[in-house]
Amino acid sequence: MKIIDTFSAFPEELSLDLLRQYYAKYPQIFNTYFLYHCKDTDERLNKAIEKYADDWESIEKVHHSIKDLIEEVVGHYKEKYQIEFPVSVNLIIGAYGSNAYTHREIIPDLTFAMERLSFEENPLRVIIAHEFGHAAHNIISDAHQIEWKNIQWTHPFITLLQEGAATHFSRQIIPDLKESIYFSYDNEGDEWLGFAKANREKIIRCFANDIDNGKTSIEIFKEWFSINGGVTFGYSRLAYFIADCFFQYSIKQTSELDTLLLWKNERYFEVIDEWLKSYKIAEN
Numbered sequence: 001m002k003i004i005d006t007f008s009a010f011p012e013e014l015s016l017d018l019l020r021q022y023y024a025k026y027p028q029i030f031n032t033y034f035l036y037h038c039k040d041t042d043e044r045l046n047k048a049i050e051k052y053a054d055d056w057e058s059i060e061k062v063h064h065s066i067k068d069l070i071e072e073v074v075g076h077y078k079e080k081y082q083i084e085f086p087v088s089v090n091l092i093i094g095a096y097g098s099n100a101y102t103h104r105e106i107i108p109d110l111t112f113a114m115e116r117l118s119f120e121e122n123p124l125r126v127i128i129a130h131e132f133g134h135a136a137h138n139i140i141s142d143a144h145q146i147e148w149k150n151i152q153w154t155h156p157f158i159t160l161l162q163e164g165a166a167t168h169f170s171r172q173i174i175p176d177l178k179e180s181i182y183f184s185y186d187n188e189g190d191e192w193l194g195f196a197k198a199n200r201e202k203i204i205r206c207f208a209n210d211i212d213n214g215k216t217s218i219e220i221f222k223e224w225f226s227i228n229g230g231v232t233f234g235y236s237r238l239a240y241f242i243a244d245c246f247f248q249y250s251i252k253q254t255s256e257l258d259t260l261l262l263w264k265n266e267r268y269f270e271v272i273d274e275w276l277k278s279y280k281i282a283e284n
Contacts, residue, residue: 001074001084004029005091007063007114014049016042019095029090029111036104037113038097048095052115059093061119066091066112066128069121073128076173083136099185100127102134106148110135118186125174127185133169134162137260146264156211156220156239157272161263163225163240164247168256183240195233196241201279203238204245208276246275 009025011018023030034040052059070089077083090111099116102108110131118124142148152158170182180189196203210220220239223229230236250259250271262268 001087001089003067003070003089003091005063005067007091007093010093014052016045016049019045019049022093026090026092029092032103033092033094033097033111033113036098037101037111038095045095048115051096052093055115058119059114062114062117062124063091065119065121066114066117066124069125070128073125073132073173076129077132077136077169080172081136081140083139085132085135085139087135100131102131104153106138106142108135108138120187122174122177123181123184123186126170126177126181129170129173130166130182130185133166133173136169137162137165140257140260141264144261144264146261151263154217155269156217156224157269158263159221159225160239160243160246160272161268162243164243165260167240167244168247168251183237183244192235193241195235196238199233200241200245203233204242204276204279206232207239207242208280211273211276246272249275 004026006022006026006029009022011022023034038044074085077085087107088109090109092111092113093115094113096115098113100110100112102110112128112131117127167182178187178190180193181187183189183193207224210223215223221229223231224239224242225237227236230238247259250262262271265271
């Protein structure tokens with residue numbers, strides 16, 4: 001594992017030109033960031049410049065601890081799952097887009113945007129464990145000869161399994177924390193999780209209806225997975241809760257490994273569709 005820390009290259013004096021010079025020092029990292037995870041507009045960057053001053057103390061605290069926490073999390077993965085990560089881990093100061101993500105690769109590199117992360121150590125540990133969980137899921141699947149060319153990467157059922165796996169891994173690697181942290185990656189998620197638990201059946205039925213009614217993958221992703229969604233219930237990212245419900249259900253029915261490898265199963269879409277439909281049947 002190689003950690004690429006861009007913190008020292010971030011300009012002390014802020015302007016659009018100096019920000020773009022910072023991005024140009026790491027073209028591969030920031031080309032991906034602005035392609036998939038943040039709008040690259042002068043308006044967006046100017047708004048970011050206005051926010052950095054208020055957030056700078058938090059950014060410094062994140063930077064101070066994140067490398068040690070990454071090493072700690074990776075050590076836990078090696079101890080519990082015998083996994084090593086032959087990846088690059090990028091530490092950036094972005095423009096308030098995604099907080100963290102794995103790259104679109106089979107064995108993916110990871111990027112953490114420090115301006116979007118909590119400086120509190122337990123939430124920070126959890127989001128690190130979550131993102132490394134995505135990489136671990138792929139590494140384990142690759143070791144079990146999955147046919148990657150068969151994966152329908154943009155289908156919501158694939159994203160559900162990925163997020164269910166990453167949430168599960170984060171609990172295994174950083175156990176015994178307040179439950180909402182595993183979904184919110186901060187200490188402010190109790191209301192969200194309380195709503196999700198109280199309305200579990202209704203939420204899952206509504207998600208299933210959107211799938212059955214032919215909404216596109218883009219529409220499903222925005223409403224159910226994106227922080228910019230949540231029109232239906234007033235809470236965004238509820239698919240992360242659905243993903244965890246399904247993943248834990250499947251573990252009880254089979255095993256952890258079988259659940260991780262479900263996307264290798266030709267019947268995977270049928271399995272998850274049957275689970276979703278069980279909530280629609282219960283309604284009737």
